[in-house]
Amino acid sequence: MKTQVSKIPWKKILIVDDEVNMRLVLKAMLTKEGYEVETAADGLEALALLKRHDVTACVTDLKMPKLDGMGLLNRMAEEHPAVPVILITAHGTVATAVDALKKGAFDYITKPFDQEELKRVIGKAVKTRVLNDEEVQLPPAEIDRSEIVGSGPQMAKIFEVIRKVAPTTTTILITGETGTGKELVANAIHAGSPRKHNPFIKINCSAIAENLIESELFGYEKGAFTGAVSSKPGRFELAHKGTLFLDEIGDLPREMQVKLLRVIQDHEFERVGGIQTIKVDVRLVAATNRNLQQDVKEGRFREDLFYRLNVMPIHVPPLRERKEDIPALLDCFIGKFNRKLDRRIAGADPEVLELLQDYDWPGNIRELENLTERLVLMARGETIVMADVPAELIEAVEAREPAAAADERRSIKDLIREKTEDIERQMIVRVLEECEGNISKAARQLGLSRRGLHLKLAKYNLR
Numbered sequence: 001m002k003t004q005v006s007k008i009p010w011k012k013i014l015i016v017d018d019e020v021n022m023r024l025v026l027k028a029m030l031t032k033e034g035y036e037v038e039t040a041a042d043g044l045e046a047l048a049l050l051k052r053h054d055v056t057a058c059v060t061d062l063k064m065p066k067l068d069g070m071g072l073l074n075r076m077a078e079e080h081p082a083v084p085v086i087l088i089t090a091h092g093t094v095a096t097a098v099d100a101l102k103k104g105a106f107d108y109i110t111k112p113f114d115q116e117e118l119k120r121v122i123g124k125a126v127k128t129r130v131l132n133d134e135e136v137q138l139p140p141a142e143i144d145r146s147e148i149v150g151s152g153p154q155m156a157k158i159f160e161v162i163r164k165v166a167p168t169t170t171t172i173l174i175t176g177e178t179g180t181g182k183e184l185v186a187n188a189i190h191a192g193s194p195r196k197h198n199p200f201i202k203i204n205c206s207a208i209a210e211n212l213i214e215s216e217l218f219g220y221e222k223g224a225f226t227g228a229v230s231s232k233p234g235r236f237e238l239a240h241k242g243t244l245f246l247d248e249i250g251d252l253p254r255e256m257q258v259k260l261l262r263v264i265q266d267h268e269f270e271r272v273g274g275i276q277t278i279k280v281d282v283r284l285v286a287a288t289n290r291n292l293q294q295d296v297k298e299g300r301f302r303e304d305l306f307y308r309l310n311v312m313p314i315h316v317p318p319l320r321e322r323k324e325d326i327p328a329l330l331d332c333f334i335g336k337f338n339r340k341l342d343r344r345i346a347g348a349d350p351e352v353l354e355l356l357q358d359y360d361w362p363g364n365i366r367e368l369e370n371l372t373e374r375l376v377l378m379a380r381g382e383t384i385v386m387a388d389v390p391a392e393l394i395e396a397v398e399a400r401e402p403a404a405a406a407d408e409r410r411s412i413k414d415l416i417r418e419k420t421e422d423i424e425r426q427m428i429v430r431v432l433e434e435c436e437g438n439i440s441k442a443a444r445q446l447g448l449s450r451r452g453l454h455l456k457l458a459k460y461n462l463r
Contacts, residue, residue: 026118171285182287
């Protein structure tokens, strides 16, 4: 059984609007839905709140005094990149909201809005945030310097592939367990491409309800369905001339796989409820923690789509297979949380580093990041020592050691058995050759019955 040190997801929403009544209405609505709610009257007040509170998602008006919605979005992209930002906009500023999506906003809704629509968008943002929190993300200011930390042979191969594929338009499929940093690889590919100054649009396919995924990808026209009070572009349109990152592509419903295949092949689609064909120029990067080849065999994923996506595969190894990178990752995260928490932790004691390298990290780099935040926060001195390490991590390592020793003993026994069987097979082949294939004579020479020799021949596939 795997033990994992992780965070517990929270659901706190920040409402930013200069109208008191709007703040009160939205707070009452979301509190009724079970969310904790913080409110701010403008962007500057919101940034001050974000320093004091961990927030799951932010809903902000576009037009506000002091610091407006676009200004807040830009600051949050730098200082709080993990928090999804939802913009509330009037019909006259929809073009600005669309531009905001290209700059990283999660979504927007137009006034007057339907409360159910807002609940749905916030629910989608919360689910995306929880899923993203299992992956590794760094603020944009840190990406150029240390986007992907690692100096081992496996990471060196990944760096080399990124350097080669980034300047091209080749479709990339990134595979790896949750928390290994697949999105960082996608970011690096976009940042190293000629499209780096154009939009990098992300969508987590597992965070979107099955009946809404088409409108999310391709957009919709006014009146296409209940609640579609105005036309809205989808992620493909927003990513025009840029990169579209389809995370958890393995969770895409099978009927949507056909439509995605068409866009990849023809670079065109129609919005939901629309008749106009829209042509796009989009570089596609997909990621999954699933075994898509197995899903193809079992009929869950289309084979033709798999081969279209898998033009250039990049596999990101789990942390347990690249433990040589743990010291560098730890230093990176200590620096990050020193800045965030205003601490001055210099590093970790060698004994702590040894413990971290003995742990198997089922939650991968994200788990190490979460643990580092906890260690930086709770460390009593300038160096993280064993007394600062959570008891559950020490217990997990101690519980693993007897099991690892038993595995080693079993592997030695298996090796002896395999060698013995190999010698026995070679002996049977040699004796049969000497006896010119005479089973009775060979059996006597080997000290076996005829039946016994036949069983051995079947076992070693020598018939």
